[in-house]
Amino acid sequence: MLFPHLAHLSIAKLQRVSGALTNAVFFVTLTNNQRYVLRVYGSGCDQLLDRDNELLWLARLTPLKIGAKLLGTFDNGRFEEYLPSTTLTHACLRDPTTSVQIATLLAQLHSIVQVHPPTQSSPLHTNPALEIWPQIRKWYSLLQNNSSSSPSSLSSGKAVAGITWDEIEAYQRFLDRVQSPIVFAHNDLQYGNILRMKSTGDLVAVDFEYAGYNPRGYDLANHMIEWQYNYHGEHPALASPQHAPRRHQQISFVKAYLANHHLKSTTTVDQLLYEIDCWSVVCHLCWGLWGLIQLHQSEIDFDYAAYSAQRLTMFQQALQRIRNKSNITTPSK
Template sequence: MSTPPNERENDQLPSIPGCDTIIDLATLSKEELEKRVLKLIQVLFPEWAHDVKTLHLTRISGAMTNAVFFVNIPNEDKLVLRVYGVGVEQIIDRENELAWLARLSNVGIGARLLGVFGNGRFEEYLPSRTLNHHDIRDPRTSEGIAACLRELHDIVTIYPFDSTKHHLECWKNIDKWYGVVMSLFPALMKKNAEWFKVLSVYNLERLKLEIEECKKILSMTDSPIVFAHNDTQYGNVLKLEKTGELVVVDFEYAGYNPRAHDLANHFCEWTYDYHSELPAVMNMSRFPTYEEQVHFLKAYLDAPSKHTNRDVVNYAITPEDLQKEVAKWVMAIHVGWGLWGLIQAYNSEIDFDYFLFSMQRLNAFREELVKWKK
């Protein structure tokens, strides 16, 4: 059985089958879940799956927004199943995500979207292994990730940013997520006694003014607008089995952003080991050294790209100067994921200490802001 066809000619998704079925992971046993997924596959892909009688689900660890499974069908191809997390509609724009998946498919990047249902989707399975926190520190692998990001960023030459139609994802999300956090604030204070103590001291009301200060500082930093992934943690980078090629996946947060935002985000992800005993803890001693940053940025600037148009994105810059451009954007990364973490702390059923994650990021934001206000 081959992977279900999914050919697209433009930004639309006309060939993607869909239904309104909801999968409630909180109420289904493993056996019940497998039966529900089997029935769902038969509904979405009837011609392709008419002979499928059984399947086995393997949950992938390290996923922080959705529950992600490999769908293993005896003697057949695998699929990837994503079941959206509770409350993720507050943090993710699905319409924007699906539009970008269509565009990426048009230029041959990423895993193909195969089908959608009420609270999730099926994607193409790429025979590969997911990178880990050791891999991204390896110089050659780091160069490969840099080249992947360069290729993604240069997609802006095909789908240009238009300030009259588009918004920067970073500020759109931060403003939206701050509003959600404040609407959840009373419930957050009541949900956990320790949360109450921490949030009483942090002063989220003052955070709004600090975000505006951050925007003002970064508005004076010239960083070209690109198509950005915005979540380049190692779990979203695959190494293909046959070729060893690196492929970036999971474009839930993708969209237009300054290139420095995406690069700073990747550097921040060096500080996490999502498969450790303390996956939510940010260890700043793991943040790439100046030399490691410059090495990565040199690979980024040197990477050839079939999409490059130097009239759109200026790459006539040294790695050292690009490092200075990137360094300022670290504070925006921290505040964005900090707000995201508070929303997840209230909503998510995934076993992850989102509150700790959030407060570490929000405190790091304030430290960075003080640094750049000088």
């Protein structure tokens, strides 16, 4: 029994939280009015996530008072602390004050790398500490029905959604030349994973399933892309380009981030925006592959087919834009 001291109580209310795309999330209220968060892992999540890595980070974050405290785990889920708060909405992202708060929150999360640094500090895509490239390699391999995860065997296999492994590796090599410090990244900071505390108004990030070491450009790009998604709207699986942050909104966000970042570097606003633009390509690829896997295994009511198709189209469009801007050689197919 996870909580023997609560054995004399029963569940008074079980409320499912909408908008979760990997797990089923519930608020559990007991008869003494205590509340907890229950996460039930989605079908096939072990192919998408490294639960051991997630629990390791939750153990590291709890002493730092980051996010919700982990209370207990079971075979296919866990209980977390309930934080008296309200979840941000899609509209909140466009609020100038809230956007600055989110930029500050990301800067604070990224600074955790100073407390828990990776074992290797090389920014190259071969760095085993990074989450993104091994993750993409694993998902690409799964979609090829290929049990091997070595790049050499992947390059000789069939393309996934018209994307070859050679194309991905060519872009990896290009990104090796784009300076982007390795940070502790949330990697999924959409509005549903940000809470506003009722007592203080402070913002708190939750749901660190995909968290780990990544280039800061990736994490910042991922959040900016999330401006286009309203998971509680009429078409939750589709991006709305008209909601993408405008130039002045990007500048305001980046300025707030740089003002609070632990690295007091000479990085300019334009340099960081270029860094973000370059890494946005990888965000589209990552979540496009994720959507294809979820399409075949998830039981959550979400149009993964439409989501993945659009994300992979956005990947190709963003890739072509960066190629044109940066003179990247296109691999022959």
